[in-house]
Amino acid sequence: xxxxxxxxxxxxxxxxxxxxxxxxxxxxxxxxxxxxxxxxxxxxxxxxxxxxxxxxxxxxxxxxxxxxxxxxxxxxxxxxxxxxxxxxxxxxxxxxxxxxxxxxxxxxxxxxxxxxxxxxxxxxxxxxxxxxxxxxxxxxxx
Amino acid sequence: xxxxxxxxxxxxxxxxxxxxxxxxxxxxxxxxxxxxxxxxxxxxxxxxxxxxxxxxxxxxxxxxxxxxxxxxxxxxxxxxxxxxxxxxxxxxxxxxxxxxxxxxxxxxxxxxxxxxxxxxxxxxxxxxxxxxxxxxxxxxxxxxxxxxxxxxxxxxxxxxxxxxxxxxxxxxxxxxxxxxxxxxxxxxxxxxxxxxxxxxxxxxxxxxxxxxxxxxxxxxxxxxxxxxxxxxxxxxxxxxxxxxxxxxxxxxxxxxxxxxxxxxxxxxxxxxxxxxxxxxxxxxxxxxxxxxxxxxxxxxxxxxxxxxxxx
Numbered sequence: 454x455x456x457x458x459x460x461x462x463x464x465x466x467x468x469x470x471x472x473x474x475x476x477x478x479x480x481x482x483x484x485x486x487x488x489x490x491x492x493x494x495x496x497x498x499x500x501x502x503x504x505x506x507x508x509x510x511x512x513x514x515x516x517x518x519x520x521x522x523x524x525x526x527x528x529x530x531x532x533x534x535x536x537x538x539x540x541x542x543x544x545x546x547x548x549x550x551x552x553x554x555x556x557x558x559x560x561x562x563x564x565x566x567x568x569x570x571x572x573x574x575x576x577x578x579x580x581x582x583x584x585x586x587x588x589x590x591x592x593x594x595x
Numbered sequence: 596x597x598x599x600x601x602x603x604x605x606x607x608x609x610x611x612x613x614x615x616x617x618x619x620x621x622x623x624x625x626x627x628x629x630x631x632x633x634x635x636x637x638x639x640x641x642x643x644x645x646x647x648x649x650x651x652x653x654x655x656x657x658x659x660x661x662x663x664x665x666x667x668x669x670x671x672x673x674x675x676x677x678x679x680x681x682x683x684x685x686x687x688x689x690x691x692x693x694x695x696x697x698x699x700x701x702x703x704x705x706x707x708x709x710x711x712x713x714x715x716x717x718x719x720x721x722x723x724x725x726x727x728x729x730x731x732x733x734x735x736x737x738x739x740x741x742x743x744x745x746x747x748x749x750x751x752x753x754x755x756x757x758x759x760x761x762x763x764x765x766x767x768x769x770x771x772x773x774x775x776x777x778x779x780x781x782x783x784x785x786x787x788x789x790x791x792x793x794x795x796x797x798x799x800x801x802x803x804x805x806x807x808x809x810x811x812x813x814x815x816x817x818x819x820x821x822x823x824x825x826x827x828x829x830x831x832x833x834x835x836x837x838x839x840x841x842x843x844x845x846x847x848x849x850x851x852x853x854x855x856x857x858x859x860x861x862x863x864x865x866x867x868x869x870x871x872x873x874x875x876x877x878x879x880x881x882x883x884x885x886x887x888x889x890x891x892x893x894x895x896x897x898x899x900x901x902x903x904x905x906x
Binding site for chain 1: 627628629630631632634635637638641644645648708729743749752795809813855858859861862863865866867868901
């Protein structure tokens with residue numbers, strides 16, 4: 454499919470570590486948590502958001518996962534994308550933790566979490582360890 | 596350094612003034628800085644986006660003096676994208692006089708990021724036989740403000756089928772009354788005795804309805820009770836819920852539920868391997884036939900066609 458053509462495998466192994474990237478983000482699976490790191494200065498519009506979700510869903514292969522979303526390099530995301538990511542974009546997600554870098558991306562994530570309807574447990578953190586702890590408590594298989 | 600900071604704060608004041616006038620379509624240009632001023636600029640831009648969307652969907656919490664007006668920006672260009680004619684609203688939105696705009700290339704008033712988009716789209720469009728399209732552009736208004744809008748672009752052709760002129764149109768919603776509406780106001784006054792049922796909502800009613808919308812979005816698979824019971828559960832009455840929901844979200848509770856169920860079902864068709872029957876059941880549709888019919892009505896094609904496109 455055309456939309457998946459941007460997928461570029463960096464490593465691929467049968468073990469828990471597996472990663473790939475597209476134009477907007479790098480995806481890395483570590484200990485059952487999918488780490489998604491947005492690339493530097495990326496601007497997210499609806500087309501980009503759809504691609505990010507499609508690539509994630511294809512990678513997850515219909516398995517629900519906790520997501521650690523590192524948005525520290527993100528600079529712009531429009532309303533259409535925010536709405537899409539919060540609703541249609543929340544499929545196959547057990548819980549999501551945003552890793553932010555104050556003040557800009559903390560402001561973006563606070564706004565997103567406050568205004569957009571969240572269908573899964575969602576919170577933002579400035580420390581990765583706390584974000585992972587949240588995912589462990591809210592999004593791991595029991 | 597201090598001057599730069601002062602300029603950024605001036606931009607914020609300008610945006611706030613435009614917001615106070617009801618012009619929520621302006622945005623502040625962002626930089627790659629990571630400081631409190633930049634965070635404030637980003638938040639203000641996002642606030643404006645949310646308010647703008649409310650205007651577009653008629654989802655305004657009722658404020659009695661609100662007037663929703665439409666501003667239309669029309670720009671006629673030659674085939675190279677040089678502006679030849681504009682309407683009054685264009686000068687108002689871009690905060691520039693017609694002398695500053697006419698004779699210049701449209702790209703002079705686009706943000707850098709969108710200059711490339713414009714060049715690419717224009718080149719493609721001129722070559723096409725059916726030369727009309729809609730896409731996003733970001734215009735630069737005077738003094739650090741920008742305006743993002745969906746624009747319709749048409750290539751006007753002459754008798755021999757060659758591109759002769761380019762027409763760009765876009766609309767914005769504003770609270771300020773346009774000149775046309777001011778002129779027509781007197782004429783309308785006698786015929787405008789509103790017969791529309793207007794519901795007065797208390798802040799608690801608004802909160803309850805907003806919470807109900809959130810509940811629906813997070814529980815799409817669940818059926819809702821009838822309107823009377825639903826109103827009781829959220830602590831309001833049937834009348835307020837019925838007309839209040841419509842006032843806030845522009846649709847009825849049950850139509851909203853169906854629309855959101857279909858939206859989720861569409862995502863599931865694309866993103867999952869569930870059968871259509873499973874997707875119908877997971878989204879609260881009683882039968883496959885009902886699901887298929889509702890889906891086709893909403894999107895113009897049945898769910899099995901979408902599934903085929905995505906396999």
